[in-house]
Each structure stands twice: as C-alpha cells, then as structure tokens.
Amino acid sequence: MQHLLRLADEQRVRVVERVGRTRGGYDPVTRTIRLSPGMSARTTRSVLAHELGHVCLGHLPAPTPAIRALQERQADEWAASLLITPRAYAEAEEVRGPHLASLAFEMDVTIELVVAYQRLLRQTLLVAG
Template identity: 40%
Template sequence: MTNVKTVCAFAHELGHATMRHTSSIFSYINARQERAADEWAAHFLIDVDEYRHAEAKYGTRTDWIGQELGVLDRLVVAFERSLHRIGDTIYVNPKMGSGQCNARYSA
C-alpha cells in the first residue's frame, strides 16, 4: 500500500476503535459504521483551513483536493458530508441546539 492509503486506513480503523464499533448482522448498520469511521478519519487527518485553500484552488474535484491534502478522495467526500452550510456560515458536525458544533466558519 502507498503511504497515503496506509495512513488513511489506520485513521479509519482508529475511528472504529474510538467509537467502539462492533460487527453487525445487519448490513445497514455496518454501512453506517463505515461512513462514521470515514468521517472520523477525515476530521482527524484534514485541517479545515488547508481544506478551504484546496477547495478554493480545485473547486469540486475531490481527487485533486485529496492529493493536495495527502488523503484519499473517499475521506474528502466524508469530510464534505460532515459540513453543513446555512446562509453564509459553514458548520462542522452540527448537532441539535444553538452553539453545538465542532467549528463554525464564515463563507
């Protein structure tokens, strides 16, 4: 495996361990756990400011953004999935309630 794949796979598995995932007989639960581990790994490896610069540079090309950030494009997609834009503000991993998000940035 390449260094990028190795680092991304290790971060993904750290996500499983951190969230204490266990294998299930239901495929939709396994799929949900895989998405959650990818999102955890994406936030572990991707800095928001670096992502912002790469996105400004490459637009919607997740493969190029991933190459710029040194991660797999699958993790870039997972990172983008966890961002929510409301008006001119971007929230990282928002929860229900005022002020319950990991970070907030002006767009």
C-alpha cells in the same frame, strides 16, 4: 503517520500489514488493525485513520448491512475530522477547485475521506442554518 501510530499505541491496538479482502480491517477481539501491504502512503494513512475510527468509536462487528454501512460512514467521518482541518480544506479547494481526486491529493488523503469531510460540512451548515 507517526501520530496515528501513537494513537493506536495509546488505544492498545496492534497494527499489522497483512493481505485481506479489503484495504484494512479492525478485529476488536484481538485489538488488531490490519493494513494491506503495498498501498501508497496516502492510502495507508487514510485507511489507518479510518480503522482507528472504528476503535475510538467502539464499533463491534455489525449484525446487519445497514449497521455496517452506518459504522463505515462514521469511521470515515471520524478519520476525515482527524486528518482534514477546515483551513487545509479551504486552501485545497482554493488551489484545486471542487475536483475530488485533486482535493484528496492536495490534502494527502483518499477520496473517501474528502467525501466524508464534505458530508460533515453539509451537516454543520444544516445545524447552523
């Protein structure tokens, strides 16, 4: 978690806990990441990484639902590549099998990030194959 907070600091982004409609959010105008209070450490870590993805990818408020969906997917994939290593994924799959919730628990991330990481693996295989 400390490396994520350092990254936020390096990006000159403030991180606050505040209730909202979603588990987290990024406001590019105020350069603030909002995290919902009361989330588990695993969820907080994953949501913070996702919101940092929006920051590092330069996302602005999306003008259409399609662009918003693309930005959300990109932020999930960015967070997954930051928090999940190929070795950690392979070890988790060996211990837990293909069950998404078990993989997420083993790697200390949310299911959304496991799905995003699997999507990245498939893209890599398509490019390599």
